[in-house]
Amino acid sequence: MTNMKRILRGEGWYLFFLLPAVCLFILAVVVPLAMGARYSFSSWDGVSTTIAYNGWDNYVKAFQDKDLWRALWNTFKYAIILTILINALSLFLALLLDSYLKFRNVFRTIFFLPSVISIVLSGFVWNYNYSQGFPKLLAYFGVDMTSPLGNPDYAMMGLIIVALWQGIGSPMIIYIAGLQGIPGELLESAKIDGATTWKSFRHITFPLLAPSLTINLLLVMTGALKVFDLVYVTTKGGPGFSTEVMSTYIYRTSFDNFKAGYGMTLSMIFFLVLVIVTVAQVGIFRRREVDL
Amino acid sequence: MKKAFSLIIVSALLTLLLAACGSSNEKPANTAAPTNGENQGGKPVTISFMHFKSDFTDGVAKIVEQFETENPLIKVNVQPVKYDDYYTLLKTKLAGGDIVDVFTLNAGAQTKLFSDGGYLEDLTGKPFLADFEEAVLKSQSTDGKNYVMPINANPIAVFYNKQIFTDLGIEIPRTYDALIEAAKKIKEAGKTPFALGWKDPWTLSMWLSRDLPSNSALVNNQPDFFEKLETGSVKFADNPATKTMIEHAQQLFELGNKDQLGVDYNGAVDLFAKGDVGMMYMGTWPLADIQKKNPDLYNNMGYFPYPFSNDESLNKLEFNPDASIAINTKSPNKEAAEKFLAFLASKEGGDLWVKNLNSLSYVKGTETNIAPAVNDLKPYFDSGELYDSQLYLAKTTIDWGTPFTQSLQKLFFKKSTVDQVIQEMDDWIAKNHN
Amino acid sequence: MKITRISVFALVALLAVLFIFPLYVAVLMAFKSAKQTFDSFYAWPSSLDFSNFVQAWNTSDYPKAIFNSLIITIISVALIIIASALAGYSIARRNKPFYNVVFLLFLSGMMVPFQVTMLPLYKLGKSLQLVDSHWGIALIYGGFGVQMGVLFFSGFVRGISREIEEAARIDGCSTPGIFFRIIMPLLKPVTATVVVLNVLYIWNDFLLPLLYLQGKDFRTIPLQQYFFFGQYSSDLNLAFAYAVMGMVPIVVFFLFMQRFIVKGIAAGAIKG
Numbered sequence: 001m002t003n004m005k006r007i008l009r010g011e012g013w014y015l016f017f018l019l020p021a022v023c024l025f026i027l028a029v030v031v032p033l034a035m036g037a038r039y040s041f042s043s044w045d046g047v048s049t050t051i052a053y054n055g056w057d058n059y060v061k062a063f064q065d066k067d068l069w070r071a072l073w074n075t076f077k078y079a080i081i082l083t084i085l086i087n088a089l090s091l092f093l094a095l096l097l098d099s100y101l102k103f104r105n106v107f108r109t110i111f112f113l114p115s116v117i118s119i120v121l122s123g124f125v126w127n128y129n130y131s132q133g134f135p136k137l138l139a140y141f142g143v144d145m146t147s148p149l150g151n152p153d154y155a156m157m158g159l160i161i162v163a164l165w166q167g168i169g170s171p172m173i174i175y176i177a178g179l180q181g182i183p184g185e186l187l188e189s190a191k192i193d194g195a196t197t198w199k200s201f202r203h204i205t206f207p208l209l210a211p212s213l214t215i216n217l218l219l220v221m222t223g224a225l226k227v228f229d230l231v232y233v234t235t236k237g238g239p240g241f242s243t244e245v246m247s248t249y250i251y252r253t254s255f256d257n258f259k260a261g262y263g264m265t266l267s268m269i270f271f272l273v274l275v276i277v278t279v280a281q282v283g284i285f286r287r288r289e290v291d292l
Numbered sequence: 293m294k295k296a297f298s299l300i301i302v303s304a305l306l307t308l309l310l311a312a313c314g315s316s317n318e319k320p321a322n323t324a325a326p327t328n329g330e331n332q333g334g335k336p337v338t339i340s341f342m343h344f345k346s347d348f349t350d351g352v353a354k355i356v357e358q359f360e361t362e363n364p365l366i367k368v369n370v371q372p373v374k375y376d377d378y379y380t381l382l383k384t385k386l387a388g389g390d391i392v393d394v395f396t397l398n399a400g401a402q403t404k405l406f407s408d409g410g411y412l413e414d415l416t417g418k419p420f421l422a423d424f425e426e427a428v429l430k431s432q433s434t435d436g437k438n439y440v441m442p443i444n445a446n447p448i449a450v451f452y453n454k455q456i457f458t459d460l461g462i463e464i465p466r467t468y469d470a471l472i473e474a475a476k477k478i479k480e481a482g483k484t485p486f487a488l489g490w491k492d493p494w495t496l497s498m499w500l501s502r503d504l505p506s507n508s509a510l511v512n513n514q515p516d517f518f519e520k521l522e523t524g525s526v527k528f529a530d531n532p533a534t535k536t537m538i539e540h541a542q543q544l545f546e547l548g549n550k551d552q553l554g555v556d557y558n559g560a561v562d563l564f565a566k567g568d569v570g571m572m573y574m575g576t577w578p579l580a581d582i583q584k585k586n587p588d589l590y591n592n593m594g595y596f597p598y599p600f601s602n603d604e605s606l607n608k609l610e611f612n613p614d615a616s617i618a619i620n621t622k623s624p625n626k627e628a629a630e631k632f633l634a635f636l637a638s639k640e641g642g643d644l645w646v647k648n649l650n651s652l653s654y655v656k657g658t659e660t661n662i663a664p665a666v667n668d669l670k671p672y673f674d675s676g677e678l679y680d681s682q683l684y685l686a687k688t689t690i691d692w693g694t695p696f697t698q699s700l701q702k703l704f705f706k707k708s709t710v711d712q713v714i715q716e717m718d719d720w721i722a723k724n725h726n
Numbered sequence: 727m728k729i730t731r732i733s734v735f736a737l738v739a740l741l742a743v744l745f746i747f748p749l750y751v752a753v754l755m756a757f758k759s760a761k762q763t764f765d766s767f768y769a770w771p772s773s774l775d776f777s778n779f780v781q782a783w784n785t786s787d788y789p790k791a792i793f794n795s796l797i798i799t800i801i802s803v804a805l806i807i808i809a810s811a812l813a814g815y816s817i818a819r820r821n822k823p824f825y826n827v828v829f830l831l832f833l834s835g836m837m838v839p840f841q842v843t844m845l846p847l848y849k850l851g852k853s854l855q856l857v858d859s860h861w862g863i864a865l866i867y868g869g870f871g872v873q874m875g876v877l878f879f880s881g882f883v884r885g886i887s888r889e890i891e892e893a894a895r896i897d898g899c900s901t902p903g904i905f906f907r908i909i910m911p912l913l914k915p916v917t918a919t920v921v922v923l924n925v926l927y928i929w930n931d932f933l934l935p936l937l938y939l940q941g942k943d944f945r946t947i948p949l950q951q952y953f954f955f956g957q958y959s960s961d962l963n964l965a966f967a968y969a970v971m972g973m974v975p976i977v978v979f980f981l982f983m984q985r986f987i988v989k990g991i992a993a994g995a996i997k998g
Contacts, residue, residue, distance in 0.1 A: 011820075013816075013900070013901035013902060014816035014819065014820050014825075014901065015816075017812040017813060017815060017816040017901075017905070018812070018813050018816055018817070018825075018828060020805075020808065020809035020812060020813070021809040021810055021812065021813035021832075021872040021875075021876060022813070022828065024805065024809055024865065024868040024869040024872050025831075025832060025835060025869050025872055025873065026869075027850075027865060027866070027869050028843075028847070028865070028866045028867075028868070028869020028870055029835045029838055029843065029869055029870070029873070030835075031846070031850060032842070032843035032846035032847045032850060033838055033842060033843055033846075035846035035849070035850070036842040036843055036845070036846050039845070039846070045405075046383055046387055046845065048408065048409045048410075049409065049410065061723075065723065066719075067723075093738070093741075096734060096738055097738075101734070101735055101738060102735065107738060107739075107742055108988075109981070109984060110742045110745055110746060111741075111742065111745060112980070112984075112988075113745070113746075113749075113977065113980070114745060114749075115926070116926060116930075116976045116977060116979075116980045117930070117973055117976070117977075118929075118930035118931075118932065118947075118948045118951070118972070118976075119930065119932065120930075120932050120948050120951055120952050120955075121948075121951065121969050121972060121973060122748075124955060124965070124969060125748050125749070125751070125752045125969065126748060127556070128751070128752075128755075128962070129747075129748045129751055130554065131491065131551070131554050131555055131556065131559055132559065132767065133747075133748070133751045133767075135551070136767045136768065137768065146550060146551035146554050147491070147551055147553075147554025147555070148554075149491070149553075149554060150490075150491055150551050150552065150553035150554025150555070151553065151554070151705065152701065152702060152705050152707060153705065165745065165748070170991050173988050173991045174991060176988075177991075222836070222837070226839055226840070228840065228841070228933070229932055229933065236493060237698070238493060238553075238697070238698055238701055239553045239698070239701035239702075239704075239705075240698055240699070240700075240701035240702035240704075240705065240707060241698050241702070244698075246839070247839055247840070247841055250839070250841040251841055252694070254841070254844075254845070255379070255380040255383065256691055256694055257691060257724055258405070258689065258691075259724065260845060263841070264842060264845075267839055267841045267842035268842065270839050270841075270842075271837060271838055271839060271842060274837040274839065275834055275837050278837055346953070350785075369942075371940065371942070372953070373953075374952075374953070374955075377936075381936070381940070384844075384845065384848050384937065385940070387845065387848075387849070388845075388848045388849050388851075388852040388857075389849070389852050389853070390852060390857075558962060562764065565764070566764075584760060584761070585760060585761060585764050586764075
């Protein structure tokens with residue numbers, strides 16, 4: 001008993017410190033998730049007051065659902081392409097804006113600016129630019145352009161460009177910070193030894209940027225997998241399902257098709273996929289960083 | 293149980309956080325509890341009214357204002373919501389136990405869904421329903437009862453540029469083939485036959501959810517096709533009208549403006565307003581906009597029924613109910629809500645609706661003169677050559693329009709064939725509704 | 727060498743122009759009337775016309791929306807900072823299985839897609855009267871925010887040497903004393919990070935307000951914007967005027983706080 005008391009005295013404050021965060025977390029995430037998990041075993045339509053449970057039926061159905069696989073495929077296509085492009089472009093800009101260029105502060109501001117605008121706004125603005133702004137501008141040069149969002153072959157690319165425009169700010173700053181952490185003498189001495197710019201980047205700068213790379217890949221990838229607002233305000237999954245991602249598919253199932261129960265099932269599956277991807281990513285990067 | 297649990301958490305959390313803040317003890321602890329003070333007299337009542345005519349927010353506000361001046365004890369809290377999000381929001385609210393006293397609905401499938409959910413007050417036999425034609429009430433009833441009160445209706449037809457038509461010597465087409473003939477002539481003359489605006493899914497969906505039921509019911513004599521679709525006893529593949537509709541869609545697409553799926557509704561209206569486009573399939577909504585942008589065209593454009601078939605006698609004017617209105621069964625202010633409905637059903641309310649929303653009212657004897665183009669349709673109204681293709685969809689809750697729109701978009705870009713589209717739709721039905 | 731330098735500069739400048747262009751079009755639209763846009767898309771109006779702004783200001787409750795956004799952002803961020811600093815500290819200092827499990831739970835919470843919790847959250851909020859209240863939505867943002875907050879704070883605390891703490895403990899300082907007097911002042915950089923990330927997210931968030939703040943009096947800027955776009959969907963110039971008005975506060979915030987923001991993000995990245 002006294003033992004218990006002593007533990008509590010030592011441990012008590014720390015446990016108490018955990019409490020606010022844990023309570024908020026339970027309220028906003030755990031309880032709703034548990035409720036959602038429960039609905040995922042039902043055929044609830046989202047409207048009626050009575051809920052009929054049907055066991056694992058929804059899950060069995062989901063694995064035979066072609067649309068689910070298509071949505072997953074689109075989601076990963078979007079996330080992977082976007083992650084690569086954002087990281088490539090922001091690293092490129094970071095290298096130039098770290099020290100090389102004049103007016104670099106002005107440029108940094110410009111490249112960061114789109115990140116502070118809400119997605120509702122940028123979707124609205126880009127929608128308009130794609131269908132009116134750019135075609136009318138290009139018409140001056142005799143180029144005929146149609147909105148990429150109106151063509152199933154280009155719609156995904158059109159979305160990725162908007163996301164790239166909005167998403168480059170923070171990764172760029174993280175890379176710049178990473179670059180500033182690299183001791184200048186290292187690059188100096190490499191130069192004296194006659195290393196080319198490319199070689200010193202490949203063998204010195206890039207390996208030392210590994211922590212920044214890890215965090216950028218992780219942040220961009222998780223965000224991109226969960227994309228919803230951008231698709232919702234621009235294409236709503238169309239044309240021809242070409243931009244249907246998991247979250248819009250779930251939304252459509254739950255609300256447009258009145259399958260709230262099945263929608264919950266899909267989101268539980270999506271949740272599992274996200275957890276797996278993240279754990280795998282963290283694992284891979286941990287190992288890589290050790291190697292480097 | 294769960295409720296109590298979360299309550300404990302929240303209150304624990306609040307005290308914790310306030311304690312953690314320490315210094316300021318005088319925090320206003322509670323803002324959540326509603327103030328009951330004003331209701332003491334039992335007189336002034338506030339009802340909430342959610343509607344989907346958000347394009348006409350100001351118009352609806354004017355109608356409500358008039359109602360409030362006539363009923364000083366009732367306040368109406370109006371919440372306009374964009375149509376695209378309306379049903380999601382309404383569903384979330386009602387399922388979450390929120391009480392919206394009065395809200396607009398579409399007669400038919402949506403009404404059935406909400407009445408099945410037990411949210412709609414039965415209005416059958418209420419005195420204010422006497423202001424409507426019996427036939428209208430019957431057509432908007434669900435399982436033989438009136439859960440919604442009709443408000444307004446719109447013709448959905450084809451606007452055309454009279455100048456282009458006279459220049460090219462085109463007669464108003466009365467059959468589908470003539471329509472395509474006319475369109476081809478316009479294209480040969482270097483102008484755009486149809487303004488489409490199919491970037492917004494609803495524009496295409498609006499067209500296909502009229503062409504298909506019209507052809508199924510009237511040309512192929514399958515008026516109960518969609519009912520049977522829901523029970524799984526027929527498939528899209530069994531209905532020749534499906535193929536007809538897909539072929540029509542393909543033709544419209546090919547004769548449409550450039551970038552058919554990239555230009556949205558506003559863009560299409562702009563194109564038409566510029567005067568280079570021959571025709572546009574649409575309700576009466578863009579009239580005010582066209583008037584503002586090109587007043588000359590506004591006075592020199594016409595409107596004709598969309599000929600969905602090659603049988604002239606079948607091609608009547610599509611005339612659809614737009615908004616209908618319902619009272620929530622759980623509303624604590626039903627009396628006030630009924631007063632509001634009665635106002636909307638009065639001649640005054642009906643006229644206000646016509647004037648402020650550019651639309652036709654179902655209330656008997658209301659104003660019908662809304663725009664020069666719409667007057668072209670007068671012969672059809674006078675002779676009663678009207679029909680409502682949406683009636684054939686009333687008994688189904690399947691929202692097949694949205695996936696069909698997507699499947700068609702694939703077809704337009706040669707990513708699937710007609711047969712694949714039909715197959716895809718049948719698979720979709722099988723997956724979602726059996 | 728000089729030529730590469732110039733061509734690289736030109737390339738970056740071009741890219742910058744491309745980045746600015748969509749916003750330029752938005753501002754252009756905001757200053758023109760529908761007729762002017764209709765007649766000539768790219769021409770500047772002959773005189774600066776603020777009537778779109780005036781009308782947008784009058785038809786929407788802009789000051790109220792700003793006020794709501796401000797209040798909600800401030801309360802939520804304060805909650806997040808306090809809760810995650812406390813939890814982050816205790817997780818970092820008690821390297822025991824229980825704390826690590828809690829930590830992992832927070833991490834996996836970050837993976838929950840919003841759609842799963844959307845309907846339940848609304849039901850829950852309704853029954854606890856969290857809907858249509860600044861505090862209610864702030865509690866939910868708090869719950870969302872602590873997940874990443876704990877990650878950042880615990881990472882940062884792990885990098886602080888324990889020696890000072892040990893010394894203070896010998897002097898008889900209790901755990902809360904140590905935290906508030908010694909640790910808190912050291913947390914400034916990571917606090918900046920968490921503040922920045924959450925301000926940007928909460929200020930611009932759309933879906934949660936759509937669910938929780940439907941009462942007119944509580945609408946935030948993005949929500950107000952969304953409704954405004956819906957209501958004036960055929961009056962694009964007015965919508966753009968409102969869009970520009972909506973951008974102004976956050977862009978001004980960004981321009982003034984840029985240094986701080988950049989530092990915040992960078993600091994978080996290195997420690998996190």
